[in-house]
Amino acid sequence: MAFPARFSNLPDYAFPRLRALLADITPGLEPGAQPTILTIGEPRHAMPDFVGPILADSLAGFAKYPPNEGAPDLLAAIGGWLGRRHGLDVAPERLMVLNGTREGLFNAALALCPETKNGQRAAVLIPNPFYQVYAVAAAAVGADPIFVPATPETGNLPDYAALDPALLDRVGVAYLCSPANPQGAVAGRAYLETLVALAERHDFLILSDECYSEIWRDAPPPGALAVATAMGLPDRVVMVNSLSKRSNLPGLRSGFAAGGAAQVARLRQLRNYAGAPLPLPLQRVSAAAWSDEAHVDASRALYQQKYAIADAVLGDIPGYLAPEGGFFLWLPVDDGERAARDLWARAGIQVLPGAYLSRDVDGANPGAGFVRVALVADADQTRDALTRLRAVLYDGAGG
Structure with missing residues (x-):
């Protein structure tokens, strides 16, 4: 069966590519620890407390x-x-x-x-x-x-x-x-x-x-x-x-x-x-x-707290750019795929290689030298994860 040619040049979506990249690696975790997933831009702050009552009243x-x-x-x-x-x-x-x-x-x-x-x-x-x-x-x-x-x-x-x-x-x-x-x-x-x-x-x-x-x-x-x-x-x-x-x-x-x-x-x-x-x-x-707006203000304050944590942990790294908005860090590394593998193998942390969010143009991919990190965990988890990330990618031999 023939399929439309217009979609034939689309690469695999980012997250299946990431699963394939990490498939042969056992995550490096302390006994009893859980992996830290910082790949998907899925907010984890509390949703507004009015959602349930309104939904129940509207069935x-x-x-x-x-x-x-x-x-x-x-x-x-x-x-x-x-x-x-x-x-x-x-x-x-x-x-x-x-x-x-x-x-x-x-x-x-x-x-x-x-x-x-x-x-x-x-x-x-x-x-x-x-x-x-x-x-x-x-x-x-x-x-x-x-x-x-x-x-x-x-x-x-x-x-x-x-x-x-x-x-x-x-x-x-x-x-x-x-x-x-x-x-x-x-x-x-x-x-x-x-x-x-x-x-x-x-x-x-x-x-x-x-x-x-x-x-x-x-x-x-x-x-x-x-x-x-x-x-x-x-x-x-x-x-x-x-x-x-x-x-x-x-x-x-x-x-x-x-x-x-x-x-x-x-x-x-x-x-x-x-x-x-x-x-x-x-x-x-x-x-x-x-x-x-009250729930929005409260959530934004949590993100601003995590901006400050990221700045404190990573701010002296050459090429670090403090985000002006959103909840991602775009961190410079030598090679995004290698950095993602190192983090998973050595710290049990998942991040997304920047090349998976970019396209090659004239033989160069502008995301290849970056990883994307989603600041969706709470403040304590964020501080711990970024500290371990720094140890692997910037203070050690990885990345």
Whole structure:
């Protein structure tokens, strides 16, 4: 049986690759100790205490088909949050509820990226390294994926403005993640203004992945839609966000997309035919979560505590970069795969090789000299794990 060629060049997903990399190693653990898994960006802070009661009170909603675009009370709660957080006045028709940000980031390309641009095959701009759904979305629409370095030399954000204008003229959509996964870099207002102006000049759409926007060190990151709106260009951005990281509810699979009315109408049309709306009980929980900031503030304080721990344990290592947001460390090593094997063999710690989040371009992989470490354990576990990590990768012979 033949399969579509457009997916043939996709490498195995990061976590199956990691399992294969470590399969022949017995983790190095003290007797009775458990492995320390710092690979997956799955929050482990407590979820809000109102989740259970609201869900229990809403069980009858499972007997009904939910509204495709989102229930009015949830759309109102999301609109209220956008107003408080970003100063935006976003009408309900410019919003759509998602099953997590991954759905929106993928389907936005399906719904909004043209097949051709200026008589040529469309291109999709992707920061390198990146969240892997961006690449499969480009493949699904038959566009050329353009992997743009997001390295320490570029502030760990892609320098799209440095690309050839002829290439930019055939760009359909450009992905941006801020705070960045995996590096933790934040796109400031000046960066976003430059990107929005570039999108207007070359007529492409920005898909802004902001799922880490509420986890930050010193100040809340600006939002791309808010910046574009202030510039009078709100139709240049579709932003996506979710409750996974903000509210420690990754299993709820609840997020939203916000953008121009025409763009959101196309997203809703695609959902009508090929999507699955969020069940009503989950929408009720979501509305409560978007309406409450106390649990977000408490969770952010825990992450800020872990930033301080990471700085204290690792801050003097050459090339260490304190993340501005999100909950990942992007640590420099000689070779990411070897570092991951050493850590597993000598300390029972799992981290993700940076090359698994990147693509080779011109024979070089910008993630090869890094590992990603998720700061999802509690403070004591984080301090212990990072201390042992340092001993293996930086104070000993490993890495």
